[in-house]
Amino acid sequence: MANFERLNQYQQEMLRCNRCGYCQAPCPIYTLLRREPVTARARIQLLRALTEGKLSLSEVGSHYIYGCTDCQSCRVGCPGGVRTDQIFAAAREVIADSEFFPAGLAELEQRVRTTHNISGEPGENRLLWAENLDVKPEGLVGKGGAEVVLFTGCVSALYPMAYGILQDVVEVLEAAKVDFTTLGPDEWCCGYPLLSAGLPVSELIAHNLDRVEALGAKTLVTTCPSCYHVWKYQYAPDSIEVMHSTEFLDQLLEAGPMPLRSLNMRVTYHDPCDLGRKSEVYDAPRRIIESIPGLEFAEMEDHGENAMCCGGGGNLETLDAKLSGAVARLRLEQAQAVGAEAIVSACQQCERTLRMAARRDKVRIKVMDVVQLLRTALPKDETET
Numbered sequence: 001m002a003n004f005e006r007l008n009q010y011q012q013e014m015l016r017c018n019r020c021g022y023c024q025a026p027c028p029i030y031t032l033l034r035r036e037p038v039t040a041r042a043r044i045q046l047l048r049a050l051t052e053g054k055l056s057l058s059e060v061g062s063h064y065i066y067g068c069t070d071c072q073s074c075r076v077g078c079p080g081g082v083r084t085d086q087i088f089a090a091a092r093e094v095i096a097d098s099e100f101f102p103a104g105l106a107e108l109e110q111r112v113r114t115t116h117n118i119s120g121e122p123g124e125n126r127l128l129w130a131e132n133l134d135v136k137p138e139g140l141v142g143k144g145g146a147e148v149v150l151f152t153g154c155v156s157a158l159y160p161m162a163y164g165i166l167q168d169v170v171e172v173l174e175a176a177k178v179d180f181t182t183l184g185p186d187e188w189c190c191g192y193p194l195l196s197a198g199l200p201v202s203e204l205i206a207h208n209l210d211r212v213e214a215l216g217a218k219t220l221v222t223t224c225p226s227c228y229h230v231w232k233y234q235y236a237p238d239s240i241e242v243m244h245s246t247e248f249l250d251q252l253l254e255a256g257p258m259p260l261r262s263l264n265m266r267v268t269y270h271d272p273c274d275l276g277r278k279s280e281v282y283d284a285p286r287r288i289i290e291s292i293p294g295l296e297f298a299e300m301e302d303h304g305e306n307a308m309c310c311g312g313g314g315n316l317e318t319l320d321a322k323l324s325g326a327v328a329r330l331r332l333e334q335a336q337a338v339g340a341e342a343i344v345s346a347c348q349q350c351e352r353t354l355r356m357a358a359r360r361d362k363v364r365i366k367v368m369d370v371v372q373l374l375r376t377a378l379p380k381d382e383t384e385t
């Protein structure tokens with residue numbers, strides 16, 4: 001029997017929803033499916049009826065609650081300030097505790113709890129991305145006293161399509177002479193995929209926090225906005241500053257500009273939901289892009305706080321990969337509409353989702369990470385600027 005206590009806390013707030021429908025237009029799922037039950041307005045009415053005992057939990061209800069990218073566009077668009085994100089998070093906790101928890105997510109949970117990563121591979125594989133670095137940095141793993149711990153994240157460390165992001169960030173850190181290390185095989189999933197499924201993650205938090213604190217680093221840097229968000233707002237360590245790689249690199253560029261080559265390309269920037277809307281980091285990635293000579297920058301129609309999700313948010317890809325890919329296609333169309341040759345982002349999951357859609361639908365556009373752009377602009381030797 002599911003425990004409704006968490007959701008009941010939001011009963012008054014759900015009553016504040018006046019069904020105006022302002023949450024409909026910014027919802028990427030509604031944009032594609034054009035069906036009222038997928039809107040935040042309808043999900044709230046469904047949840048309200050559950051808490052009032054007028055409906056009971058069912059597979060259908062579970063499908064609607066999880067069939068969402070957790071992008072929070074509905075929260076931003078709500079004139080009544082209804083915290084849709086928190087209401088849906090509470091609903092997922094209720095469903096995760098019931099027989100209607102989706103099987104695909106139960107498998108994901110099993111993988112993370114047993115192997116401590118989302119792909120189910122052994123921990124040693126977390127270092128495969130470093131194998132073809134030109135020069136493997138000294139102290140790459142477990143260096144006590146390093147100033148920075150680079151938290152690699154499951155997607156970049158374990159999915160070959162995203163290895164390049166870690167390789168590029170390491171090359172930039174090396175070029176800037178930053179003293180850094182990683183947890184290597186001892187890093188566990190940050191917990192975000194389970195949290196967003198409505199599951200507890202205290203064991204993962206305790207492990208990672210203990211290992212990073214033991215190294216004595218003052219700063220934790222991650223290229224993954226989901227790791228960043230969960231480290232900053234759930235782990236919330238007292239003595240460690242948590243930074244997204246774009247914030248860290250922006251700070252480095254401000255402290256002492258790097259000599260950068262000109263890159264002649266028209267680019268646009270895709271705000272990852274976990275970095276932008278959820279963590280309010282909008283300027284740092286744009287400042288890095290602007291610092292690279294030769295680049296022509298164009299904003300897409302939906303950007304900043306109103307950016308459209310890439311489709312890879314929440315657990316939608318696990319549950320409905322086709323729908324997730326269709327959202328990515330919409331986003332690529334927005335990038336093409338401003339004539340961008342490359343859509344640049346700051347999230348391996350966004351880039352993976354956009355790249356798969358571009359490949360599948362034969363869309364001629366490059367998908368890049370901000371750090372990849374910066375590394376490309378670094379002179380290959382000291383004579384080249």
Ligand code: SF4
Nearest residue numbers: 017019020021023078
């Ligand atoms: S925008 Fe807010 S108040 Fe309006 S229908 Fe959506 S959730 Fe309800």
Ligand code: SF4
Nearest residue numbers: 027068069071072074
């Ligand atoms: S979080 Fe995003 S996908 Fe989910 S209901 Fe709100 S706008 Fe739609």
